[in-house]
Amino acid sequence: MISYPMRRAGQLVLLALIFVCQIHLQAQFSGAASSGSAFSIPHAQLMQPEELNALLRARGVQKPFVLQVGSRVLFAQAHIPGAEFAGPGSQPAGLQLLQDKVARLPHKTLIVLYCGCCPWSRCPNVGPAYKLLLDLGFSNVKVLYIADNFGTNWVDKGFSVEQNR
Amino acid sequence: MNRRAPEFARKDLAGKSVDLKNFRGKVVLLNFWATWCAPCQLEMPAFAAWQRQYGPDGLQVIGISMDDDATPVVGLVAKLKLNYPVLMGDANLGRQYGGVLGLPLTYLIDRDGVVRARFQGETDLKTIERRLQTILAQP
Numbered sequence: 001m002i003s004y005p006m007r008r009a010g011q012l013v014l015l016a017l018i019f020v021c022q023i024h025l026q027a028q029f030s031g032a033a034s035s036g037s038a039f040s041i042p043h044a045q046l047m048q049p050e051e052l053n054a055l056l057r058a059r060g061v062q063k064p065f066v067l068q069v070g071s072r073v074l075f076a077q078a079h080i081p082g083a084e085f086a087g088p089g090s091q092p093a094g095l096q097l098l099q100d101k102v103a104r105l106p107h108k109t110l111i112v113l114y115c116g117c118c119p120w121s122r123c124p125n126v127g128p129a130y131k132l133l134l135d136l137g138f139s140n141v142k143v144l145y146i147a148d149n150f151g152t153n154w155v156d157k158g159f160s161v162e163q164n165r
Numbered sequence: 166m167n168r169r170a171p172e173f174a175r176k177d178l179a180g181k182s183v184d185l186k187n188f189r190g191k192v193v194l195l196n197f198w199a200t201w202c203a204p205c206q207l208e209m210p211a212f213a214a215w216q217r218q219y220g221p222d223g224l225q226v227i228g229i230s231m232d233d234d235a236t237p238v239v240g241l242v243a244k245l246k247l248n249y250p251v252l253m254g255d256a257n258l259g260r261q262y263g264g265v266l267g268l269p270l271t272y273l274i275d276r277d278g279v280v281r282a283r284f285q286g287e288t289d290l291k292t293i294e295r296r297l298q299t300i301l302a303q304p
Contacts, residue, residue: 071199072233076256077264088233090201118268119286122203148286149267164256 036090038123038143041130047112047142053159056081062110064142067101069094069129070115074150078161080114089115089129098129099136107137114143116150166283170195170274171261177250178239183227186278191225192300193274194293197254199230200237202268204287209245211290215297216249222301223276229254231265275300 056063066083068075075085086101087094102111111133115125126143133141146153155161170193174184185193196212198205209228216226226249230238235253242251259265262272273282273296282296 071201071231073231073254073256073259074266077259078266088201116267117199118202118204122287124201124203151264151266152285155264155266163260 036124036127036131038120038126040127041143045130045142046145048145049153049157049159052080052112052144053154053157056160064110064112065102065105066112066114067098067129068115069098069113069125070117070150074117076164078150078155078163080154081160081162083114083162086113086129089113089125089127089132094125095128095132098132102133102136102138105138108140109138110140110142111138112142112144114146114150116144116146116154118149120145120147166280168280170272170278170280173258173261175252177252178235178242179250181250183250183252185227185274188225188227188274189278190276191223192219192276192297193272194224194226194297195229195272195274196226197229197231197259197262197265197268197270199232199268200241201232205269206241206245207287208269208271208290209247211294213246213248215294219297219301224297224301225249227252229258231259231268273297273300275303 055061063082066080067086068079068083069086069089071088072085084101087097089095089098113126113129115123117123117125130141130143170185172185174182177183194212194215196208198209212226215224228247228249228251230251231254232238238251238253254265267285269286271284271293272280275281281300284293
């Protein structure tokens, strides 16, 4: 026969184990919304490809500073006209390059980040790059929402590209 | 699609020459990937398994990394124990294949060197495997 205090202690241990397991599972599966994920970027800060394309083509408006935060190989094949390569946001060297690129910019500059290496839900680059710019004090940062990849969501739509810059 | 696959010849990570035209008579699964591409890393163990399973039927998998630097590629290839050649890609090779502007990207090239299938982005592996089996079944 198990005494009441022992049974009670056993229940508490079980509850503690369940709690620890829940925390562990949440940590494993909430990666999609962690600070490094594209999902960490507020919806209001996203820009659709059509919107950016129209902005780049419009006359008499301030153009955004467009930065590609993906791989150099992808950038060299095709990138948004006027965009600069700022290094993959998932890597320390990339974040350093991004920091260097924006070092002299006023904090109110409209900056548009994009990657397009992978589907949005899998992009490792835009989340950290966006966070870095916020941490540096930039207040007008948008991120191009590329649902699938740069080829499908920009090039295949007939929007202009440049190569080899 | 249904055109001759663009030729390329370069050394793999082990320093061995890989020339696409030397694989005529085999079905080539050409996979563009990168170490930072999460969906790519889900596919590659399956491709290694297919290399074992379908290699005797004439399959040759070739991986092309679109990473900027080979260092992380070497590490991941060893970690995943890939049993097929992996080469470093670049913008020129990407352009030859119509622009590798999103990963993963996989081509199936038949025994005559003609591109028969293209899978862009996260694709159900069963879909790729069924198409592969069809192409392998052709003389």
